[in-house]
Amino acid sequence: MxxxxxxxxxxxxxxxxxxKGYAGARMQAIADEAGINKAMLHYYYRxxxxxxxxxxxxxxxxxxxxxxxxxxxxxxxxxxLEKVVRAYVAHIQENEHLPLFVxxxxxxxxxxxxxSMKSKAARFPNFPQFFMQIIQEQEAGKIxxxxxxxxxxxxxxxxxxxxxxxxxxxxxxxxxxxxxxSLMKDRADVIVDFMKNALTP
Amino acid sequence: MxxxxxxxxxxxxxxxxxxKGYAGARMQAIADEAGINKAMLHYYYRxxxxxxxxxxxxxxxxxxxxxxxxxxxxxxxxxxLEKVVRAYVAHIQENEHLPLFVxxxxxxxxxxxxxSMKSKAARFPNFPQFFMQIIQEQEAGKIxxxxxxxxxxxxxxxxxxxxxxxxxxxxxxxxxxxxxxSLMKDRADVIVDFMKNALTP
DNA sequence: CTTTGCACTAACCATTTGGTTAAACCTTTT
DNA sequence: AAAAGGTTTAACCAAATGGTTAGTGCAAAG
Numbered sequence: 001m002x003x004x005x006x007x008x009x010x011x012x013x014x015x016x017x018x019x020k021g022y023a024g025a026r027m028q029a030i031a032d033e034a035g036i037n038k039a040m041l042h043y044y045y046r047x048x049x050x051x052x053x054x055x056x057x058x059x060x061x062x063x064x065x066x067x068x069x070x071x072x073x074x075x076x077x078x079x080x081l082e083k084v085v086r087a088y089v090a091h092i093q094e095n096e097h098l099p100l101f102v103x104x105x106x107x108x109x110x111x112x113x114x115x116s117m118k119s120k121a122a123r124f125p126n127f128p129q130f131f132m133q134i135i136q137e138q139e140a141g142k143i144x145x146x147x148x149x150x151x152x153x154x155x156x157x158x159x160x161x162x163x164x165x166x167x168x169x170x171x172x173x174x175x176x177x178x179x180x181x182s183l184m185k186d187r188a189d190v191i192v193d194f195m196k197n198a199l200t201p
Numbered sequence: 202m203x204x205x206x207x208x209x210x211x212x213x214x215x216x217x218x219x220x221k222g223y224a225g226a227r228m229q230a231i232a233d234e235a236g237i238n239k240a241m242l243h244y245y246y247r248x249x250x251x252x253x254x255x256x257x258x259x260x261x262x263x264x265x266x267x268x269x270x271x272x273x274x275x276x277x278x279x280x281x282l283e284k285v286v287r288a289y290v291a292h293i294q295e296n297e298h299l300p301l302f303v304x305x306x307x308x309x310x311x312x313x314x315x316x317s318m319k320s321k322a323a324r325f326p327n328f329p330q331f332f333m334q335i336i337q338e339q340e341a342g343k344i345x346x347x348x349x350x351x352x353x354x355x356x357x358x359x360x361x362x363x364x365x366x367x368x369x370x371x372x373x374x375x376x377x378x379x380x381x382x383s384l385m386k387d388r389a390d391v392i393v394d395f396m397k398n399a400l401t402p
Numbered sequence: 403c404t405t406t407g408c409a410c411t412a413a414c415c416a417t418t419t420g421g422t423t424a425a426a427c428c429t430t431t432t
Numbered sequence: 433a434a435a436a437g438g439t440t441t442a443a444c445c446a447a448a449t450g451g452t453t454a455g456t457g458c459a460a461a462g
Binding site: 026027028038039041042046047048 | 418419420421422423
């Protein structure tokens with residue numbers, strides 16, 4: 001990808017918005033981060049809101065199709081969930097502020113345009129189908145009984161939480177950041193193991 | 202507790218700060234919520250920062266001692282974790298914006314004063330002790346092997362995540378809010394069950 | 403009745419912040 | 433070389449926002 005002014009701005013906007021949130025982000029901070037004049041932001045993206053929308057949309061597009069990739073296909077429930085775990089742990093590790101950003105902004109309602117995103121999304125996970133598969137495997141006695149939504153909440157919770165809680169563990173519980181990061185390297189394996197045992201009938 | 206202007210302000214500030222975050226909160230919005238003049242906020246609390254500090258401190262004080270209550274005492278690891286799950290699920294259910302607020306603000310670094318809070322806290326959980334207990338039970342073959350920190354992350358993740366992800370599930374996956382809330386009533390039971398199975402040797 | 407002191411308000415202030423504009427600057431085309 | 437057109441900048445603007453102030457109201461103390 002060419003390093004145009006437009007892409008430089010977007011990269012800077014991602015950095016600032018994702019770290020500080022919409023309300024906490026300053027257009028000047030984005031301009032500084034990009035090393036260009038603030039007027040350029042409006043020249044290319046019109047307004048803070050529009051620029052934010054691009055950042056948010058791309059952030060979501062990096063998350064949602066990953067879910068679909070993992071959940072569609074022929075694997076068993078456990079195999080699919082293992083894919084979800086590994087894909088998300090790896091992806092979030094590259095941008096630890098991402099989940100808190102997405103969660104916080106969606107909680108702020110700032111997002112009427114979620115609907116428009118779903119239509120744009122090339123791949124959107126088919127939850128009803130996956131939930132059906134879970135029920136079938138449960139009836140077949142392959143995995144323990146648990147409502148599919150709860151199972152999904154459990155898995156995603158174990159995946160996402162450590163990243164958004166890292167500052168708590170490091171500052172409140174006072175685990176050195178280096179120690180915490182090295183724990184995170186095994187994270188996917190630990191979750192997969194925990195999940196497999198929990199689902200053993 | 203008497204309903205003085207001071208307490209009215211604090212209640213309003215809690216509502217606004219916890220919902221919108223520090224950066225998104227407006228002093229005028231707090232004044233409106235409290236039904237009083239904006240100058241009163243400064244009369245009683247000096248500045249936005251100071252007012253925020255009180256709100257944040259009380260929010261944390263509602264969370265940290267609960268952990269200590271659950272983790273200290275004589276129960277087994279599973280019994281203690283079950284207490285944690287039930288206490289937190291119940292507490293968060295009363296203020297669903299609370300976890301995202303705390304997590305977001307701590308992530309923003311707005312909190313050098315965490316240290317001062319720990320000394321103020323009447324009860325602060327003794328993690329090393331609890332982690333030791335986990336290792337002992339593992340060596341005794343009572344529960345499966347898993348690094349204590351990972352176990353804590355798993356449990357807290359399953360507890361906290363559903364609340365902060367509720368808007369995602371309702372708006373993106375399009376589960377009706379009423380359905381989601383009724384799912385949440387079983388949440389504690391589901392987590393406890395999931396955990397017990399996962400920890401079975 | 404007057405004074406004192408706290409609670410409270412309307413109006414105001416200074417700064418920050420998102421956004422605009424007019425002019426300068428290239429780069430390409432003619 | 434000049435014109436044209438997109439790109440970039442410094443300076444500027446208006447609204448929003450945290451914070452202040454001068455003064456009003458009112459109850460208790462003298």
